[in-house]
Amino acid sequence: MVGKLYKILLVEDEKILSDNLKLILESEGFFVEVLENGKEAEEHLEKISQYDVVVLDVMMPYMDGFDVCRKIRSKNKDVPVIFLTARDDVEDKIKGLNIGADDYLTKPFHTKELLLRIQNLLKRTKKTAEEVIIGNCKINFYSYEIICEERNYQLSQREVRILELLYNNAGKVISRDEILDKIWGVEVYPTPRTIDNFIVNLRKIIEPDPKNPRHLISVRGVGYKLVL
Template identity: 45%
Template sequence: MNPILIVEDEPSMLMGLKDNLEFESYQVDTADDGELGLKKILENQYSLVLLDVMLPNISGFDICKKARAQGVKTPIILLTAKGEEIDKVLGLELGADDYITKPFSLRELLARIRAVLRRTQDISSPKQSEKLHIGRLSIDFNSYVGEVEDKEVKMSHKEVEILHYLWDNRNKTVSRDDLLDKVWGMEYQPTSRTIDNFVLKLRQKIEDDPNHAKIILTVHGVGYKLVNS
């Protein structure tokens, strides 16, 4: 297993996390500021990143956004002192896999790490290596690259994972709870509104008319169904 990267500017928190994770037999790398953290994320392979949101110079949100824009698929758990829903939703929509609000217990943190690692490993293997055509979109689930009319379109980490799960269950109704469980983990779920926002973005890439969807259908009161003829 590759090391876990901790990006945290508070020295006591950084060393405490490092010592505890190493005690649990994880390999650990660290960065004490956001710019160094982003550099390490882009240049190295990690099993997971623990990323503080409130960093000087560049926030954890911006690091997450930039990493995903560069195609980094490494799971990211945000560490934040903020508990407001809007901050949680923003982090998840930028591509984070989970968040944990300070102060937190070591037991909770370890449970989050294990759950995210297990979930992301399950989602990432195996995947189709060829391009699939879903409406207007051509997508390669291995590379996380999508194209519309032969032009690459930006797709977030979570957009691809949601679409992949819908594709695997095409022509079946998939509940919002199923998506929350398989993509984020039910125990640490965001709100179902987050799923709706991601589906809206997917429709804009897939549908000829996103306001009158014919491929990702809404099953009212339940969830969604991907129909691909």
């Protein structure tokens, strides 16, 4: 199992394969969204930054994986991309890597190999230390534990992801819409009030005085920022 709720975008037109990969990756603790072709992937480009890894088939209808990868890189140069292809051709691999892919896997492959490659890319691109300090609290983003003044608390996956997002952007105001996009994604879309409820609960743990917060700060009409 992975230690946090990473989000994977899987673009694959072979339904049996995509269904199997989704099932296996979700059993390992990933959130997986599946798209069936390059055109659908193109329509998701504005939200590409919400994903931690993109797994992309090369041969697809409407738009092939190479063109999709080019468009992804025009929007986001950091999100890791893994190509899947039935063509075991060196020139194709070189082309894919030159376009901006981070890895290349030839079909048929063992799902354990794909899982290991995803995990290696996540380790390489990980931005947050395993443990961080916010105020008087020590937070472990991988065990979901938080220790505040010798009291232990267990956080939910979404509480951890909200804290991690704010920590990676400390001092910057993050809008409620951005939090919803990056934590809940496109399939489940609650109201902005949901974010407020999560922040209230986190303040009860982190803040010495939750009614007068020093770390999880509200910015009226916009969202929240973290002050370390």
